[in-house]
Amino acid sequence: MSERSKALDHVWWIEYSSEKSTGYHVPSIAVAKVTSADTTTSFTTATSGKSVRIYGSVYDEDFVESGTGIALTEEPNIPSQFHEGLVHYVIMKGYENKMSAEGSMQKAGYFRNYWNICIKMGTKYGNRNFDNTGFNIKPADGFLM
Amino acid sequence: MKQQQMIEMVQKHHPEMTETEIRIYLNKALDEFCEQTKILKGQETFTTTADTRYYKLDDLDSDGSGADQHKFIDVDRVDYNNYQISRLQEPPEKYSSS
Numbered sequence: 023m024s025e026r027s028k029a030l031d032h033v034w035w036i037e038y039s040s041e042k043s044t045g046y047h048v049p050s051i052a053v054a055k056v057t058s059a060d061t062t063t064s065f066t067t068a069t070s071g072k073s074v075r076i077y078g079s080v081y082d083e084d085f086v087e088s089g090t091g092i093a094l095t096e097e098p099n100i101p102s103q104f105h106e107g108l109v110h111y112v113i114m115k116g117y118e119n120k121m122s123a124e125g126s127m128q129k130a131g132y133f134r135n136y137w138n139i140c141i142k143m144g145t146k147y148g149n150r151n152f153d154n155t156g157f158n159i160k161p162a163d164g165f166l167m
Numbered sequence: 168m169k170q171q172q173m174i175e176m177v178q179k180h181h182p183e184m185t186e187t188e189i190r191i192y193l194n195k196a197l198d199e200f201c202e203q204t205k206i207l208k209g210q211e212t213f214t215t216t217a218d219t220r221y222y223k224l225d226d227l228d229s230d231g232s233g234a235d236q237h238k239f240i241d242v243d244r245v246d247y248n249n250y251q252i253s254r255l256q257e258p259p260e261k262y263s264s265s
Contacts (some may be wrong), residue, residue: 144204
């Protein structure tokens, strides 16, 4: 069996169930080897010593005073046009924490609006495909003609 | 914008807020922003170990520390031995003993 066939015999899924009876559980990624014989499909553990690469959406590093993370003189990894949005969020929280002060509610609402716009623009940016080239769908006889 | 500049911008509005307090909210904002927009993409590699089916997403290399890897929000794709493999929508009904 070729290396490709061996690799493609594997599957993955996200396991949400907890191994513990109580407590917070972080989801796990499961990798298993699938073998089929007649009507039976078996899922066994993957061969050891093979590399697995996971791709996905990730959190940014944390802001830190010192140590590992985004230091005082460093910038977050998100695109620079959204950095100010983070500041708006904190200003909003500051006003929310002193609601009894005159005008705080309006100011909190003002900055919440900026924050929501930032999220909206960020979502749009995150969904773009970095490819503006067009493509054509070739019509076929008897189908959408 | 650097972290220090962000802190100074906040303190123009809220001079009573400490740097620690601002940093807590900045981290909250950054996490929320990444979660909702899924703007940052990353990848991590680990090596399979014998008789192990599950690998914790926050500690893929099982070294007891999640600080040495990306924190995943979701997983789009998995490569096994450099080949992209399929995702099962649901865990299998039954596992084999080995």
